[in-house]
Amino acid sequence: MSKLLIVGTVAFDAIETPFGKTDKILGGAATYIGLAASNFNIPSAIVSVVGNDFPEAYLKMLEDRNIDISAIEIVPDGKTFFWSGKYHNDMNSRDTLETQLNVLENFNPVVPEGYKDAEVVMLGNLHPLVQLSVLEQMTEKPKLVVLDTMNFWMDVALEDLKKVIAKVDVITINDEEARQLSGEYSLVKAARVIAEMGPKYVVIKKGEHGALLFHEDQAFFAPALPLEEVFDPTGAGDTFAGGFSGYIARTEDVSFENMKNAIVHGSNLASFCVEKFGTERMEGLAKEEVQKRLQRFKELTQFEIELS
Amino acid sequence: MSKLLIVGTVAFDAIETPFGKTDKILGGAATYIGLAASNFNIPSAIVSVVGNDFPEAYLKMLEDRNIDISAIEIVPDGKTFFWSGKYHNDMNSRDTLETQLNVLENFNPVVPEGYKDAEVVMLGNLHPLVQLSVLEQMTEKPKLVVLDTMNFWMDVALEDLKKVIAKVDVITINDEEARQLSGEYSLVKAARVIAEMGPKYVVIKKGEHGALLFHEDQAFFAPALPLEEVFDPTGAGDTFAGGFSGYIARTEDVSFENMKNAIVHGSNLASFCVEKFGTERMEGLAKEEVQKRLQRFKELTQFEIELS
Numbered sequence: 213m214s215k216l217l218i219v220g221t222v223a224f225d226a227i228e229t230p231f232g233k234t235d236k237i238l239g240g241a242a243t244y245i246g247l248a249a250s251n252f253n254i255p256s257a258i259v260s261v262v263g264n265d266f267p268e269a270y271l272k273m274l275e276d277r278n279i280d281i282s283a284i285e286i287v288p289d290g291k292t293f294f295w296s297g298k299y300h301n302d303m304n305s306r307d308t309l310e311t312q313l314n315v316l317e318n319f320n321p322v323v324p325e326g327y328k329d330a331e332v333v334m335l336g337n338l339h340p341l342v343q344l345s346v347l348e349q350m351t352e353k354p355k356l357v358v359l360d361t362m363n364f365w366m367d368v369a370l371e372d373l374k375k376v377i378a379k380v381d382v383i384t385i386n387d388e389e390a391r392q393l394s395g396e397y398s399l400v401k402a403a404r405v406i407a408e409m410g411p412k413y414v415v416i417k418k419g420e421h422g423a424l425l426f427h428e429d430q431a432f433f434a435p436a437l438p439l440e441e442v443f444d445p446t447g448a449g450d451t452f453a454g455g456f457s458g459y460i461a462r463t464e465d466v467s468f469e470n471m472k473n474a475i476v477h478g479s480n481l482a483s484f485c486v487e488k489f490g491t492e493r494m495e496g497l498a499k500e501e502v503q504k505r506l507q508r509f510k511e512l513t514q515f516e517i518e519l520s
Numbered sequence: 521m522s523k524l525l526i527v528g529t530v531a532f533d534a535i536e537t538p539f540g541k542t543d544k545i546l547g548g549a550a551t552y553i554g555l556a557a558s559n560f561n562i563p564s565a566i567v568s569v570v571g572n573d574f575p576e577a578y579l580k581m582l583e584d585r586n587i588d589i590s591a592i593e594i595v596p597d598g599k600t601f602f603w604s605g606k607y608h609n610d611m612n613s614r615d616t617l618e619t620q621l622n623v624l625e626n627f628n629p630v631v632p633e634g635y636k637d638a639e640v641v642m643l644g645n646l647h648p649l650v651q652l653s654v655l656e657q658m659t660e661k662p663k664l665v666v667l668d669t670m671n672f673w674m675d676v677a678l679e680d681l682k683k684v685i686a687k688v689d690v691i692t693i694n695d696e697e698a699r700q701l702s703g704e705y706s707l708v709k710a711a712r713v714i715a716e717m718g719p720k721y722v723v724i725k726k727g728e729h730g731a732l733l734f735h736e737d738q739a740f741f742a743p744a745l746p747l748e749e750v751f752d753p754t755g756a757g758d759t760f761a762g763g764f765s766g767y768i769a770r771t772e773d774v775s776f777e778n779m780k781n782a783i784v785h786g787s788n789l790a791s792f793c794v795e796k797f798g799t800e801r802m803e804g805l806a807k808e809e810v811q812k813r814l815q816r817f818k819e820l821t822q823f824e825i826e827l828s
Contacts (some may be wrong), residue, residue, distance in 0.1 A: 440709060
């Protein structure tokens, strides 16, 4: 079992979907990553920042899942990062209604002493310089560094982003972002271009259409579980990344074959995340449900063809 | 080994994609279905109609693949059905530039005597009344009837379409069409509504995003093989249906587990179809290539997770 170091936002979200809307609720990339990874009972820590408006109960909830929260800085006179967004009917596109950076504007991440030798590092979506700073604080070279990012950083901080991309083993990115970053429409070609920037493993997330893992000439695909309804897609990508990195930390096996399993675990956990608003479904997740749905995942994808 | 009866268009297509354009080339649903199914070395026959402008060489090419062409009527003073279309950059949407029904306008399908007891019937995309007429000519109840259709018939002949849907075992339909036919956005719900119309098995084709098979509470998913380039998507859906029905005819096994394999074979064959213009790739397909790509398909989708 390895230690998992997570950096990313811990935040407030206000979400509107065709099924309803929320007030300010718990959100943030690191929150979703941490909750997903906690299913593998690994030691993990979150590096993040919140304001004095952030409820202690949220921190307690993370702590109860054995997530080390000592490196979530609380800025006494600061306000927590806030995002609000509205999803369209197809749930695959959304408009950002408001973004308040607040305490994120001057965030200097500090990796806790006990995690400077973490074997697995999950760099959640944040400014690439913050992600870089975390990597630079590691005293041991991690066994696996996973990066999640988004188009926003390609638009405003591409050179910094390229610096961090050059230093990671795995990048997770959605299809449109992969096209933007690579300049290639074909995802096979896009993955090859991105791999040349540094990451030996490229994961392209396609939302409801599943996720692809590329490594050299190999590819693996996991679908999203077909659901009656996608209630709220917020955090699905982060949950996927948390499931992926948590499983790798649990198994300590960075082979391509084991990454296939990590992708499946990530997809499986993400299928729960979207069933309720915000983190609600992930907070109440039972081990038996996860196992049962993994079984459905197998039935959905596994077949028996004898090759002659 | 069962007999496969195919009804559908045998036609001329003129295709424009971002990679180039063609003059009038061989096309038609039954053509693609027949070529795909011929990979399983089963006895098959096509029921269709062409004009006197249709090259004998095309018919000969089908005959060389052991497809019975005696029920492809040649109208002496008629012109062959013609379709031309232009694909957009994303290859998932296209505009129809021209449709000339020609000999299709007064087509009365005649099932050849030797195929009135065919165990598998593949109703390719055509007017639902033509599809119904074929079913009514069967002297034995087929083991499996597969229906392919499209939104055009939902727009202009919905009641006739519903009559044929009520009589088939499997329907193959794309995602947008499934939504239109069912009035449900969620594909899980759409499949349930469509199953209530008759077909016990509902296949929803999602183009480059793969295909889903639904049956009662079970689901199976096969991705499209990630390709460097999709050169021309024309006929991919028909090739998928031909691979599916051809494999069922070959194996004579209509269980859900075997249909999973049929879906995989259909997806596998469709991945070749889109690599060249029109039928070119399917005409030159070697058994070894098909097997090799099936192996890639397994590597792409199969994983080993032990469930506790």
